[in-house]
Amino acid sequence: xxxxxxxxxxxxxxxxxxxxxxxxxxxxxxxxxxxxxxxxxxxxxxxxxxxxxxxxxxxxxxxxxxxxxxxxxxxxxxxxxxxxxxxxxxxxxxxxxxxxxxxxxxx
Amino acid sequence: xxxxxxxxxxxxxxxxxxxxxxxxxxxxxxxxxxxxxxxxxxxxxxxxxxxxxxxxxxxxxxxxxxxxxxxxxxxxxxxxxxxxxxxxxxxxxxxxxxxxxxxxxxxxxxxxxxxx
Numbered sequence: 030x031x032x033x034x035x036x037x038x039x040x041x042x043x044x045x046x047x048x049x050x051x052x053x054x055x056x057x058x059x060x061x062x063x064x065x066x067x068x069x070x071x072x073x074x075x076x077x078x079x080x081x082x083x084x085x086x087x088x089x090x091x092x093x094x095x096x097x098x099x100x101x102x103x104x105x106x107x108x109x110x111x112x113x114x115x116x117x118x119x120x121x122x123x124x125x126x127x128x129x130x131x132x133x134x135x136x
Numbered sequence: 137x138x139x140x141x142x143x144x145x146x147x148x149x150x151x152x153x154x155x156x157x158x159x160x161x162x163x164x165x166x167x168x169x170x171x172x173x174x175x176x177x178x179x180x181x182x183x184x185x186x187x188x189x190x191x192x193x194x195x196x197x198x199x200x201x202x203x204x205x206x207x208x209x210x211x212x213x214x215x216x217x218x219x220x221x222x223x224x225x226x227x228x229x230x231x232x233x234x235x236x237x238x239x240x241x242x243x244x245x246x247x248x249x250x251x252x
Contacts, residue, residue, distance in 0.1 A: 063238040065181075072231055072242035073181065079237065116181055120237050123195045125171070127181040 031055050031119050035128035041136040048104040050131045052117035057097045061121040064093055064102045067130075068113045076115075077102065107133070138162040138241045140232050145246030152222050152250070158215040158232030158243055166190075166210035169235040172217050174228035175245075182228075185217065186235065200226075222250045 032055040042048050052062065060080040065073040075084045077093035080100060090105045104111055112135055117128040144156040158170070172184040185206040186195040194206055205218040215232050227250045233239035 061237065065239075067181075072244055073239070074242070075238055075240050078240075084240070118181075118238070123186060124197055125183045125186075125239075127183065130180045 030124055031058060031121065031126050033117055033119055033126050033128040035115075035117055035131050037131060038129065039132040039134060041134050042107050043136045044107055044109060046107045046136075048107050048111075048133060050102045050115055050117075050133075052095075052100040052102070052128050054098045054100075054119055054121075058119040058121035060096050061119055062093070062095065062100045063118045063120060064091075065116045065118065066111075066113045067116065073116065104133075138234070140234065140241055140243035142230065142232055142243040142246040145230065145248045147249045147251065148222055149252050150223060150250055153218070153220045154222065154248060156217040156219065156230055156232075156246060156248070158217075160213045160215065160232075160234075163234070165208075165213040169193075170208065170215045171233045171235050171239060172206060172215075173231045173233055173239070173242075174226075174248075175231070176225070176228045179228075184230070187215070219248070222248075224250050226250050 034053045062080045064077040067073040076087050081093045092103045094101050114130045114132045116130050139161045141159045148154050169188045171186050187206045203221045207216045229245040231245045232243045234241040
């Protein structure tokens with residue numbers, strides 16, 4: 030199985046900050062990397078697919094980059110509604126493993 | 137509008153069984169693969185099972201293999217997860233999710249609690 034490792038596990042940031050979350054795969058997943066946002070008590074929501082493609086309806090302050098084993102999710106200017114937990118997921122093969130999550134909290 | 141609505145969760149004793157359902161609407165269900173994903177309380181996301189559009193291809197996580205069975209009824213636009221020999225560690229919110237190359241739509245989840 031491909032192991033996905035996110036860093037950091039949590040971070041504190043202020044509204045307006047630029048936030049970067051990284052995700053590393055234990056082997057190459059090409060660009061088969063997705064990012065999800067989850068708020069407490071809610072289902073995950075797809076933000077970015079294929080490493081850098083923005084899902085329809087997702088604000089442009091979210092962006093993704095990377096290929097192979099190293100990926101980044103960037104929020105260019107953190108908004109109050111962005112405080113949540115973010116997960117990466119590889120869709121290169123089965124099982125479709127997730128990272129452990131990064132919780133973005135208010136500073 | 138795409139909608140996925142899970143049902144069937146509840147409290148069950150260790151060793152017991154439960155059948156989850158996921159009712160789909162707003163898209164051509166028979167054209168899409170589907171997944172079950174679970175989340176234990178306070179923990180991250182764990183993929184559980186996958187079924188292709190025509191049920192010809194099925195995969196399970198090692199943690200549930202031999203105990204859980206995924207199935208679907210395309211005529212009823214429904215996905216199922218039969219869970220047998222349940223363990224404490226199966227306690228989680230179970231989500232169904234539509235599968236393309238990613239999981240683009242999710243249901244709201246149904247809570248399964250395994251406890252004596």
